[in-house]
Amino acid sequence: MDIFADFAARVAAALKTLYPEASAELIARAVVEPPRDPGHGDLSSNAAMVVAKPLGKNPRDVAVALAEHFKSDPDVTSVEVAGPGFLNFRLDEPVWHRILKSVDTLGAEYGRSDLGRSEKVNVEYVSANPTGPMHVGHTRGAVFGDALASLLAYVGYDVTREYYINDAGGQVDVLAQSAFLRYREALGAVIDIPKGLYPGDYLKPVGAALAAEFGESLLSRHEAEWLPLVKERVLAAMMDLVRADLANLGVKHDVFFSERTLHGQGGDIDLTLQWLRDEGLIYQGTLERPKGISHDDEWEDREQTLFRAKDFGDDTDRALVKSDGSYTYFAADIAYHRNKYLRGFKHMINVLGADHSGYVKRLQAAVKAVSGGEADMDVKIMQLVRLLKNGEPFKMSKRSGDLVLLSDVVEEVGRDATRFMLLYRRNEQAMDFDFALVKEHTRDNPVFYVQYAHARTCSVFRTAESELPALNLNAEHLAAAPLELLVSPADIELIKVVAQWPRTVTAAALAHEPHRIAFYLYELAAAFHAFWAKGKDDRTLRFVNPEDLKLTLARLALVGAVRQVLVNGLTVLGVSAPQELS
RNA sequence: GGCCCCGUAGCUCAAUGGAUAGAGCAGCAGCCUUCUAAGCUGUUGGUUGCAGGUUCGAUUCCUGCCGGGGUCGCCA
Structure with missing residues (x-):
């Protein structure tokens, strides 16, 4: 309600x-x-x-x-x-009591709605290149996408969580070459990793596995022969790493979509480009030199195959074919989004990093073109996360040696804190992620504040059970609690916060802004902590009151409702609700 | 130079176009024979970067500036 x-x-x-x-x-x-x-x-x-x-x-x-x-x-x-x-x-007071009653009746359903009317929506997030373990730069988008998908499911959308595997470009050839080096290393060769190849140790097990599978048989073969074999195996191994990292963070996907399946003769890219040609949306032409390229020698005027992105709101038309004849990344992406549309998605959401913000318009242009204007695409850009350690920001890059891994962060501060902190900012706001702060157990750190509120609700029930063994606290008895006794300003105030949960959910879902859930939970936690403290000065405001069992029962129903809403919200965010803090 | 994001209290950040712009931290003043003080209460602090426009009403929408960040033909 x-x-x-x-x-x-x-x-x-x-x-x-x-x-x-x-x-x-x-x-x-x-x-x-x-x-x-x-x-x-x-x-x-x-x-x-x-x-x-x-x-x-x-x-x-x-x-x-x-x-x-x-x-x-x-x-x-x-x-x-x-x-x-x-x-x-x-x-009138009975209105608030009715709301409280509905929380009890609806339980986990309180806040759910049919806003989405079971419409299909595709949420694509992470989609990190499968060239190694995930680093911190991926974390924000992973958590955001996961929470947004849960939020949309909560309000009645038919959500598909998708990961696009960029396994078709030159990067994966480089990856395979890097793995091949490790393969030779595993066979006893002394290797030197040239610049441009991936130096990470995580490829050593892949090299060892290749050595175990192929022995020395690949050494004498030409690259054209071993490359596909190595590529297939190293990609599988890298995706295993990625999946493990995601699982560790509690991030789920329904579909892992391989870019490679779009390529090849008669594949989706061929079909899509043919379709676009038939629609008159492709032509041969030249582009103007972008202003960012200042030196003439860096620019070569060349006639190329272009998509009329400008007709769909982009700043310029976009190339589809590289000079070596292969497709551009964008060509594959158009095909991919046509594929989504043909799978029945009229709502699409992409979660991208800030470095891809220049990509938004062409993506939306592509979706508009391939769906004949029927599908909409919202792109959520994750602004940068600056990782601080001792106040010093440090850079991370997958190619550099000292990379900060997602798994390092989760190990250091925990899954819950990582998720909640990253969700406690608007996505469009650049943020600092301070290791020290995230580990603090104070009000400074919202995740502990909210989890502590939940633990306290549980603590109240434990106290009630031990101090008032005569009081029947089973669900049925609680549901029949005399809520009309909750008339103090403190009671009503807290119920009013509980009453805002459904509205918060709806607004967050419509705006595609999961951070609103996190802020609401903080507010609810604050309201609960405040009520708790009032019991110190005024014993009649205690939740557990041996002198008034009826009022105690009603209060416990209120505490139960607060606990339920905290659980519902934390569940949407993928953060646990511990019974007690150790 | 083009495009995108940001600019709100000393600091970190909120506020589907609503009324006197809110929290936390820091500062100041209080509360532990307590249902867990990992908490609570009070208080100080503002020309929402600047200038226009739309509106009954603008932190929010539009235009132009200023400052910070990101990005910029065939990498993914």
Whole structure:
């Protein structure tokens, strides 16, 4: 039950009754929100201000008419017209008790909705090159994509989590050559790794495995012969590393899509380019020299095969074929996204790193072109994460020796802290990831603050069981708790925070912004900790009160609801909810 | 030079176009014979980078500047 959506519907109905001439679009602009200032009541609507001008009315008059209309609503204790035409509602206490009751009834379902109407949405994230273990640079996008996918599933979308394996380009040839060196090393050769090849130790086991499988038989063969054999094996080994890293971080995928399957005669790229030709979207031409290339000698005017990306909102048309005749990465990507569209996805989301922000427009152009404008593509750009250690930022690169691995981070600070901290920022905000802070167990560190709140809810139940053995705390008895006893301002205040969960979920899902969930959980945790502390000064505000078993039961129902919402939120984020902190 | 992101309290950051812009940290003043002080309460702190525009109303949308970061024909 979302009280805000509920009242938005009531306001819309009232507008329709009072002003039959108002269009549906106009009415849809009216919203119901929690006012920032609690002095303005429980709910606030801008309906009168939004509707007044198009209807040629005075906003205050409209507001007064609406207020009059709501006077007969039994859930409303007062409606006020304030400021330029705000409508401020105060709700009757039973409304809050009803909400609390619904949390208990719905449990894990409280907050879920049918917003997505089971529509298919494809969320692509990570898609790191399979050339080694994942490094920290991939972590943010991995966690973000995973949480966003969970969030969308939570609100009723049919979500497919996808990883695009870039296993077709020149990089994987280099990878295979690097593995071949390790193969020779495993057979006793003294090797020297030339610049440009991958130097990482993680290829040693691949070399050993190749030696075990092939003996010395590859040594005498030409590269053209061994390359495909080595490539296939090293790719499989690298994807095993990637999968292990993802599993370690709790990041899941439904589909691992290989770029290589798009290539080849009669493959998806051929088919897609032919389709684009038939549509008149491909031509032979030359591009202007980009301003970034300053020296004439770096630029060669060349006629090439171009996609009319500009017709679909891109800044320029884009090359599809390299000078050696092979396809560009973008050509494969167009085919890949046509493939997604043909698999039935009309909603696509790509999670990319900041270094790919220049790629967004052409990707959206491609999706628009291959879907005939039927599919939409939202690209979520992850801004940089600066890794700090002792206040010193340090660089990481897969080719350099001293790379910081994703697995290092998880091992150092733990999965939960890694995930929560990365989700506690808007994706478009560059962030610092400070090892020291993430390991702190203070309010500075939101993940511990939120998990501690959950542990405390569990602690309350443990205390109740040990101190009040006579009190029956099974689910049935709790569900029948006399919630009407929860009338103190502290009780109502906490319930109001709980009541915002469904609205938070909806807003986060619509905006594709999982960080809103993390911030909400922090707020809920703060509200709970605050209530807890009140029991110190005022014993009647304790959750467990031996002098009043009925009130205790009602309070425990409230604590149970808080715990449930914390669990629901943490589950969406993929963060655990420990029963106690050790 | 083009494109993208950012600019909000001393610091790190919030705020689907709403009212007097909010949290945490740091600072200051308090609370432990306690349902776990890993916590709580109070308080100081602002020309939301600048200038225009749209709007009943702008931190939010549009335009132009300033500053920081990222990126820039066939790498993936």
